[in-house]
Amino acid sequence: EGVKRIAxxxxxxxxxxxxxxxxxxxxxxxxxxxxxxDLVYGKIGGIAVDEEGTPLPDETVRLCxxxxxxxxxxxxxxxxxxxxxxxRPETGLLGIRKAIGLYANLRPITVFPSLIHASTLKPDxxxxxxxxxxxxxxxxxxxxxxxxxxxxxxGVEVVDTLQYSEHEIRRILRLGFELARARRKRLVSxxxxxxxxxxxxxxxxxxEVARDYPDVELVHMLVDNAAMQLVRNPRQFDVLVTENMxxxxxxxxxxxxxxxIGMLPSASLGxxxxxxxxxxxxxxxxxxxxxxxxxxxxxxxxxxxxRHSLGMxxxxxxxxxxxxxxxxAGHRTRDLAGPGEPALTTAEMGDKVxxxx
Amino acid sequence: EGVKRIAxxxxxxxxxxxxxxxxxxxxxxxxxxxxxxDLVYGKIGGIAVDEEGTPLPDETVRLCxxxxxxxxxxxxxxxxxxxxxxxRPETGLLGIRKAIGLYANLRPITVFPSLIHASTLKPDxxxxxxxxxxxxxxxxxxxxxxxxxxxxxxGVEVVDTLQYSEHEIRRILRLGFELARARRKRLVSxxxxxxxxxxxxxxxxxxEVARDYPDVELVHMLVDNAAMQLVRNPRQFDVLVTENMxxxxxxxxxxxxxxxIGMLPSASLGxxxxxxxxxxxxxxxxxxxxxxxxxxxxxxxxxxxxRHSLGMxxxxxxxxxxxxxxxxAGHRTRDLAGPGEPALTTAEMGDKVxxxx
Ligand SMILES: CC(C)[C@H](C(=O)O)[C@@H](O)C(=O)O
Ligand SMILES: CC(C)[C@H](C(=O)O)[C@@H](O)C(=O)O
Numbered sequence: 001e002g003v004k005r006i007a008x009x010x011x012x013x014x015x016x017x018x019x020x021x022x023x024x025x026x027x028x029x030x031x032x033x034x035x036x037x038d039l040v041y042g043k044i045g046g047i048a049v050d051e052e053g054t055p056l057p058d059e060t061v062r063l064c065x066x067x068x069x070x071x072x073x074x075x076x077x078x079x080x081x082x083x084x085x086x087x088r089p090e091t092g093l094l095g096i097r098k099a100i101g102l103y104a105n106l107r108p109i110t111v112f113p114s115l116i117h118a119s120t121l122k123p124d125x126x127x128x129x130x131x132x133x134x135x136x137x138x139x140x141x142x143x144x145x146x147x148x149x150x151x152x153x154x155g156v157e158v159v160d161t162l163q164y165s166e167h168e169i170r171r172i173l174r175l176g177f178e179l180a181r182a183r184r185k186r187l188v189s190x191x192x193x194x195x196x197x198x199x200x201x202x203x204x205x206x207x208e209v210a211r212d213y214p215d216v217e218l219v220h221m222l223v224d225n226a227a228m229q230l231v232r233n234p235r236q237f238d239v240l241v242t243e244n245m246x247x248x249x250x251x252x253x254x255x256x257x258x259x260x261i262g263m264l265p266s267a268s269l270g271x272x273x274x275x276x277x278x279x280x281x282x283x284x285x286x287x288x289x290x291x292x293x294x295x296x297x298x299x300x301x302x303x304x305x306x307r308h309s310l311g312m313x314x315x316x317x318x319x320x321x322x323x324x325x326x327x328x329a330g331h332r333t334r335d336l337a338g339p340g341e342p343a344l345t346t347a348e349m350g351d352k353v354x355x356x357x
Numbered sequence: 358e359g360v361k362r363i364a365x366x367x368x369x370x371x372x373x374x375x376x377x378x379x380x381x382x383x384x385x386x387x388x389x390x391x392x393x394x395d396l397v398y399g400k401i402g403g404i405a406v407d408e409e410g411t412p413l414p415d416e417t418v419r420l421c422x423x424x425x426x427x428x429x430x431x432x433x434x435x436x437x438x439x440x441x442x443x444x445r446p447e448t449g450l451l452g453i454r455k456a457i458g459l460y461a462n463l464r465p466i467t468v469f470p471s472l473i474h475a476s477t478l479k480p481d482x483x484x485x486x487x488x489x490x491x492x493x494x495x496x497x498x499x500x501x502x503x504x505x506x507x508x509x510x511x512g513v514e515v516v517d518t519l520q521y522s523e524h525e526i527r528r529i530l531r532l533g534f535e536l537a538r539a540r541r542k543r544l545v546s547x548x549x550x551x552x553x554x555x556x557x558x559x560x561x562x563x564x565e566v567a568r569d570y571p572d573v574e575l576v577h578m579l580v581d582n583a584a585m586q587l588v589r590n591p592r593q594f595d596v597l598v599t600e601n602m603x604x605x606x607x608x609x610x611x612x613x614x615x616x617x618i619g620m621l622p623s624a625s626l627g628x629x630x631x632x633x634x635x636x637x638x639x640x641x642x643x644x645x646x647x648x649x650x651x652x653x654x655x656x657x658x659x660x661x662x663x664r665h666s667l668g669m670x671x672x673x674x675x676x677x678x679x680x681x682x683x684x685x686a687g688h689r690t691r692d693l694a695g696p697g698e699p700a701l702t703t704a705e706m707g708d709k710v711x712x713x714x
Contacts, residue, residue, distance in 0.1 A: 090551045120588055125477040141519060147554045155523040158558045162498060162519060166512040194447045197504045201515045227606045228613035231477055231588065249584045249606055256585035
């Protein structure tokens with residue numbers, strides 16, 4: 001087995017400190033299991049704007065393209081918020097998704113029994129929740145053209161374009177069916193077919209692809225209803241597949257429902273090339289550099305990387321088990337600790353996970 | 358004082374039975390307070406498709422235009438779901454919004470203390486929640502052009518267009534500030550300014566309008582974050598203003614959080630012409646005609662009508678107080694009753710409210 005090359009993009013805010021702990025987990029995995037990981041660092045987001053004049057330097061794109069997987073911390077912060085679009089940290093994130101063709105964003109939404117009380121939802125509603133949200137990542141309103149302002153006789157008019165090709169819709173739905181087949185065999189496809197033309201095509205293609213997966217139950221759900229059902233009864237969901245913007249909104253809603261937003265990882269996959277792994281939380285500039293951030297979502301993103309990009313399912317499970325064990329033992333970072341409960345630092349939490357490994 | 362003309366559009370599913378109870382409340386108000394309401398019935402939605410061949414007959418549009426206010430039950434059902442767009446019940450609803458220029462959808466999200474336990478959220482998170490969601494109703498992805506499919510060399514491509522004029526954005530934001538000024542003076546403007554051009558214009562105009570309302574605090578929030586914050590801490594919101602599709606999703610999420618989706622009314626207002634009042638729940642075809650539906654959201658929609666279109670604030674409060682009294686006395690329709698608890702029929706619930714009036 002050869003060396004695996006991993007691009008590490010720590011980014012902004014708490015990005016560097018949480019990425020550091022995740023990298024140490026990777027290094028320990030390499031040592032214990034006899035793998036070789038070649039970790040190469042790159043810049044993205046605000047720090048890249050400051051140091052290279054662009055949120056996504058060409059060199060970072062090249063680095064990612066030449067890697068087997070990408071680990072990303074987080075991007076963004078108030079410092080760069082007022083800049084023009086091409087100098088915003090998010091533009092770097094959107095850019096790398098597009099540049100390496102990451103069309104599928106996987107967000108497993110699970111509830112950790114020992115954290116269930118942190119949610120604003122009642123524990124009996126949450127127990128056993130295990131949802132995989134599959135968000136289309138390169139189409140829809142995010143990249144559609146035309147977009148922008150136009151001066152008319154009656155003032156400024158602005159448009160964004162929600163655009164999909166048949167091909168883009170089919171490949172994400174097919175992946176949805178594949179993932180559902182490997183799980184509880186229920187696929188909820190979320191759209192707004194009573195209003196959007198794109199949703200009507202989406203629904204037709206879903207019906208068509210469904211014929212190849214007679215063992216998977218397909219349910220169509222309108223996005224407004226889905227936003228309700230996630231609150232009413234999140235346990236009804238197995239795999240939820242949807243377009244880019246709906247996925248952005250629903251996956252964050254679903255994440256918050258678990259009460260453990262600092263715990264949730266994500267994987268972004270393309271049809272070829274590396275996958276990108278990142279926590280779903282943001283760069284939390286208010287606590288950056290204080291060694292109090294929760295590194296577990298980033299560590300769990302490493303587990304997803306081991307599983308989806310490096311073909312190391314055993315290692316992935318070992319990381320996930322270690323995180324669970326640490327939580328079950330009562331260890332908490334500040335975001336998870338109850339009032340008066342002692343809290344570990346970012347580095348201490350990383351140490352605990354490595355000890356459990 | 359003259360006669361007020363009210364268009365009544367019962368629609369489909371449970372629409373007719375819940376509308377009947379609301380109309381009886383209106384009739385009682387007229388009798389007790391010495392008003393004259395001229396109620397004229399019209400067709401919309403599936404029933405209009407069946408009987409007139411269109412979900413929005415010209416006569417219904419004319420009737421609404423000539424009225425002081427419109428009371429709508431609900432539209433839609435599986436019977437009409439597979440039809441072409443121009444024969445779908447929702448097309449009637451979208452059509453009447455457009456035809457009478459209803460640009461502002463107001464959805465008050467309140468928690469009834471006696472129903473707080475019906476929510477999947479913990480009672481201490483919900484206590485005191487009082488949000489007014491203000492959704493832009495005639496722009497965005499709902500009516501923007503172009504929309505539809507195009508055949509390309511690589512297969513079908515589909516677009517929808519998210520479109521706003523400066524004027525549309527300004528008038529909804531201005532209303533948001535006005536409403537916030539009359540309440541707790543906090544306006545959360547929800548957008549996706551890190552991705553959408555339309556959101557960037559929205560944010561600029563919000564800043565501009567804010568200068569006329571120095572007494573109102575303006576907070577910008579990204580839509581994915583808003584979807585989280587509604588779950589995390591709904592009490593932080595006073596007035597939430599947003600574009601059409603975001604409002605569709607967030608208002609349903611917020612409604613479900615209260616646990617009382619059968620209780621929530623809405624008002625849709627234009628700059629002139631009648632307002633339209635309807636419950637936010639759907640036509641519930643599965644229980645239609647069984648006299649078990651909850652009429653309270655429709656009755657509370659009548660309260661909004663009295664307030665916003667008929668200038669009868671006292672009467673509006675009397676209706677709201679009557680509904681609260683009925684709930685506090687323990688009366689429940691089937692959707693609200695706990696397991697084993699007795700449930701009133703639709704008509705009995707209407708009687709209770711009228712008795713309390
Ligand atoms: C930062 C932003 C552009 C991004 C998105 O909307 O995709 C983020 O919200 C996410 O979900 O990864
Ligand atoms: C029925 C549908 C077209 C409508 C909408 O999306 O506006 C409904 O969901 C609503 O919120 O009133």
